[in-house]
Amino acid sequence: MRVAKIVMLPVVCMLIFASGCVYDELASEVVVTEKVVVQFKEHRVSPDINSAVVCDRFRQRLLGILDDHGATLDDIVSITMVSGQYKVAKPAKDKSIDWTVAGDVTVARQDDPSGPVTEGPETFVNFTTQPLQPAKSTPIYADLNSAGVTVINNALEDLRNGGDPRLVLNMGSDNITPAPSPSNPLDFSWLAMVTFQVVIDMDKTE
Amino acid sequence: MASAALLRRIGCAALFLFLASPVSAQLEDQLSSYTGRNASGYLEPLVDAFAADLNAGLYHSAHISRGGLQASIEILFMSVFFTDEDRTFTATTEGGFQPPQQTYAPTVVGAKKAVYVDGVAGTKFAFPGGFDLNSFSFAVPQLRVGSLYGTEALIRFGLYYTGNADVETPMLYGFGLRHSVSQYIRQHVSDRFPVRLAVGAFWQRFSMGENERGDDLLVADALSVGLHMSKRFTRLEPYAGVSYETFSTEVSYLGESPDDEINLTLESEDHVRLTLGLSYNIAFVVAHGEYNIGGQNAFALGLALQHRPSE
Numbered sequence: 001m002r003v004a005k006i007v008m009l010p011v012v013c014m015l016i017f018a019s020g021c022v023y024d025e026l027a028s029e030v031v032v033t034e035k036v037v038v039q040f041k042e043h044r045v046s047p048d049i050n051s052a053v054v055c056d057r058f059r060q061r062l063l064g065i066l067d068d069h070g071a072t073l074d075d076i077v078s079i080t081m082v083s084g085q086y087k088v089a090k091p092a093k094d095k096s097i098d099w100t101v102a103g104d105v106t107v108a109r110q111d112d113p114s115g116p117v118t119e120g121p122e123t124f125v126n127f128t129t130q131p132l133q134p135a136k137s138t139p140i141y142a143d144l145n146s147a148g149v150t151v152i153n154n155a156l157e158d159l160r161n162g163g164d165p166r167l168v169l170n171m172g173s174d175n176i177t178p179a180p181s182p183s184n185p186l187d188f189s190w191l192a193m194v195t196f197q198v199v200i201d202m203d204k205t206e
Numbered sequence: 207m208a209s210a211a212l213l214r215r216i217g218c219a220a221l222f223l224f225l226a227s228p229v230s231a232q233l234e235d236q237l238s239s240y241t242g243r244n245a246s247g248y249l250e251p252l253v254d255a256f257a258a259d260l261n262a263g264l265y266h267s268a269h270i271s272r273g274g275l276q277a278s279i280e281i282l283f284m285s286v287f288f289t290d291e292d293r294t295f296t297a298t299t300e301g302g303f304q305p306p307q308q309t310y311a312p313t314v315v316g317a318k319k320a321v322y323v324d325g326v327a328g329t330k331f332a333f334p335g336g337f338d339l340n341s342f343s344f345a346v347p348q349l350r351v352g353s354l355y356g357t358e359a360l361i362r363f364g365l366y367y368t369g370n371a372d373v374e375t376p377m378l379y380g381f382g383l384r385h386s387v388s389q390y391i392r393q394h395v396s397d398r399f400p401v402r403l404a405v406g407a408f409w410q411r412f413s414m415g416e417n418e419r420g421d422d423l424l425v426a427d428a429l430s431v432g433l434h435m436s437k438r439f440t441r442l443e444p445y446a447g448v449s450y451e452t453f454s455t456e457v458s459y460l461g462e463s464p465d466d467e468i469n470l471t472l473e474s475e476d477h478v479r480l481t482l483g484l485s486y487n488i489a490f491v492v493a494h495g496e497y498n499i500g501g502q503n504a505f506a507l508g509l510a511l512q513h514r515p516s517e
Contacts (some may be wrong), residue, residue, distance in 0.1 A: 028335035146327035170456035
């Protein structure tokens, strides 16, 4: 009997300690970092640029994230923008010319493509002088403007509430050097990237 | 239902509880928002605790017969309690967040809530929460076999059921040898030096999880070399030891994109361990408990069913 008690003692201790470690309770707030990329294709024969692209993949990305984590919109604690980057994807063919572009990127909210703009346009990124050659290898972090970030954060918040935001980004420049012309056009494409984080409460997904 | 609950509880006691589903899957989620130094800081308390636990319970006596069959089947339960210092680390914002900032963020054992810092123009950066653990515990079976010229072998092996087909089975295996030093000490000397001495070396490997490339999410190697001593008083046998240890963990996971593979090597900076323990021997049963003092203090409880040659 005494031997049995001694044998049982460590076993009981193990069970007591183990019972405090039920792994179902180990969920926490997960942070998922996601990037949405849009591409601008430019063919310029004059010193100005005014081109727009639509970014409407936020909802698709978010649903993918939630699906990966077995979560729903109700499990989201927050969605916020972290940073913006840009990068030249396809540089101008004539590499002997060191093109530089000055201008800005605006962002506007237009959820219905045939409907009105409901927010913005607001300046998202200013760039005073951006040489194109250095921007082709690694992404450059953009100097963000709070008015544009607010438009994006509002869109992300609506996304959290079940919306399907559609953003229109517009690149505007009236200062390209050297000045493109029909005989010396500037052809290039570039990527604009918006990084955002989704915080998911995994406790709620249990 | 009752048997299922009992099985679960016993399984919880006997297995790597912490590492079971869905935690190993979640761990990769948490890590995916970190690279480099942040990931090291996030994982550090767990790595140190794991090192402290793995190298506990390797012996409970320095008595090793010179020859004859000496065998024991043992079950060990090891645990480390975390301090407040283990719960946060100094994290740095990543991903081009402006301006770069440092803040105290939860480690893997820290608070569950994410921590935020504000950046320029209304941006925010979030650091993931931890699992809010007070301790890190697991149990493992081991087999001790001897003795040949005063040498015994110790084998640890465990496969752990996670209850989730999506989670790769965690596995632990290890092998070590211990050798009696006392057998070389002459009788008249040993009469004046009444403790048994042994030296030992033990290596272990643990792997868990599966990253998105199908490789192990985490592989940990532990090595311990030490001097052990004990003194038997009828049934009680105090024991002690000092060890030099190394512990390294390779973590491999994907970052923000499929091309962003992150490989981390985390090494414990704690290398010296002092062990103080007490065994209670009754017939073929030994119950023992020990406290390990090192970078992370750990305790271990064990139970052994043993056969020893008569001395």
